[in-house]
Amino acid sequence: MRSYAGVLVGSLLLATVWCFPGPFGLVVGCIAWSQGEDWAWIPLVAGLALSVPIPFMAVNHARRQFPVVTRRRDEQRTADFPYGDSTFVLWAPRSPQGHPGARLARADVLEASLVRYAPEGEASYTLYGDTYTPDEFTPLVRMRLLIHGTEGAGGADGFEVTDEWRVPSLCLSAITAGRLAVLVDPTSPTSPAEPTSPASPADPTAPATPAAPADPAAPAAPAAPAAPRRPPKVTPLWPRSTLLAGTRTSRIVGLDGRPSEVTRYPGRLLRHMRISLDAGGIEMTGDVLDLRTLDAATAARYAAEDERHRARPEAPAPVTEPGEEARWIVGELPGERAAFGSVGRRWSRRGGVLVRARFLRMSPTHTFQDHGPVLDTVLRIHPADGSPAFDAARRLTVPMDYLAVLHRTREVVAYVSPNGGAYVIDWARTNLLAGTAPATVIAPDGREHLVTDPAVIWALMNLLASRGLSNPAPVLDLRKRRTAAVAELLMAAVRDGVPDAPTVRRTV
Known part of the structure; x- marks a missing residue:
């Protein structure tokens, strides 16, 4: 378990190396001063000027490298709009524009595989000044x-298309969920031409004449192959795809002031998107669209769709569409390895605990790292002492494998300092709780249990942390000697949370 103090010391040493002329000048000036040299003040002043930025650089670098949140520094006291407990606002990069006559449609992701993601920035930060979605840090997915x-299930004119697209990291969850919003260009498939007799070679300008009737007695000539039918171009709309996938929450406030939940209603969302496109684009404030702020004609169209939904309610879509295993690219994306987590013995003895927080907002910046983009985020943290939750605004590097499952959960795990002043986001525990890797418990008798209930995983994490037991892997082996004292307690949590859990296999 890393500590902020250790990262700060390392950052201080690194900043000292970056600004080495400053400390060097101070040393030279001190030596010259001790020898009574008149010019000693010159290296002293220069060294002091170059050394002053070192602590500020160290603090800023440590804060970027270490995901710690403090109430004193990061609490968001005012917000542009109120965040509800289930709100998640995602400001995703804009999608490329399609054909002016393209139609909006739904697409189901049948298969997906990562083609390429290989930036060369290593662990450093890379800053772009002109784009939120540089190709270097945008995965290419087939x-x-x-x-x-x-609008709903596939119609008679549905078709399949296979291609490679650049997917912004903030929108990867739309692929895992399996629902995309796309623009289909009005390109008609090619059709074969009418057969004609060739023109005379002696007169290339002579018009072609219709072919003569075939002799019934003559052998039939082979039919010419039909020209292949070319599917129209498909352009994914990534921000709208996150809306269709249920990653972004969506609410409508009607003309009567009554709110209505639209999240995970794909048919209704598609109709809303079409109205928005016809009106030239309507931007939601947070995750809410208030019809009272729109022009009368557009608001009336939205209100008519609201009445249609009330008359013929639509069933909410599943969190993820069937066949998720065929598009599960989470394991191919970079990020911290999922685990039950490491524990510092001193932290555990002094009363350190784990808490859960929740993302309320994510928006892109111009900075990227290899394993994830740097995002401006708002977190709602529930203190361990039972005091009211508070919202914290913090710029964080979010792993890409976690971004790919945002449609499932927006929760994160943090370990709290014993005095309750600092909350450090633990991405290993967060990824395990989010399901980026399977959590497995091996019983003392060798039987293996696959744990899928987040409540059980959370209970196991807390039991291990409270007893100072580290398990930096997604597999918890209770046959080991260090877990013998709490094996029965941990197995009770597994049995109570997953009654009649099937045994996957016996581990020898």
Whole structure:
């Protein structure tokens, strides 16, 4: 378990190396001063001027490297709009524009695989000044899509298309969920031409004449192969895809002031998107669209869709569409390895605890790291002492494998300092709780249990942390000697949380 003090000391040494002329000048000036040299003040002043930035550089570098949140420094006391407990606002980069006559449709992701993601920034930060989605830090994904011809399930005119697309890291969860919003260009498939007799070689300008009737007695000539039908171009709309996938929350406030939940209602969302496109683009404030702020004609169209939904309610879509294993690219994306987590003995003895927080907002910046983008985030943290939750605004590097499961959960795990003043985000525990890797418990008798319930995983993490037991892996082996004292307690948590859990296999 890393500590902020250790990272700060390392950052201080690194900043000293970066600004080495400053300390060197101080040393030279001190030696010259001790020898009574008149010019000693020159290296002293220069060294002091170059050494003053060192502590500030060290603090800023440590804060960027270490995901610690403090209430004193990071609490968000005012917000542009109130965040509800289930709110998640995602300001994703804009999608490329499609054909002016393209139609909006739903696409189901049948298969997906990561083609390329290989930036060369190593662990350093890379800053771009002109774009939020540089190709170097945008995964290239190959997908097979089923384009629906109607708003709901596939119509008779649906078709499949396979291609490679650049997917912004903030929108990777739309692939895992399996629902995309796309623009389909109005390109008609090619059709074969009518057969004609060739023009005379002696007169290339002579018009072609219709072919003569074939002799019934003559052998039939082989039919010319039909020209291949070319599917129209498909352009994914990534911010709208996160809305369709349920990653972003969506609410409508009607003309009567009554709110309505739209999250995970893909048919209704598609109709809303079409109205927005016709109106030239309507931006939600946070995750809420207030019809009372729109023009009368557009608001009336939204209100009509609201009445249609009330008359014929739509069933909410599942969190993820069937066939998730065929598009599970989470394991191919970079990020910290999922684990039950490491524990500092001193931290545990002094009363350190784990808490859960929740992302309320994410927005991109111009800075990237290899294992994830640097995002401006807002977190709602629930203190361990039972005091009211508070919202903290913090710039964080968020792993890409966690971003790919944002449609499932926006929760994170943090370990709290014994005095309750600092909350450090633990990405290993967060990834395990989010399901980026399977959590497995091996019983003392060798039987292996796959744990999928987040409540059980959370209980196991807390039991291990409270007893100072580290397990930096997603597999918890209770046959080991160090876990013997708490094995029965941990197995009770597994049995109570997963009654009649099937045994996967016996580990020898």
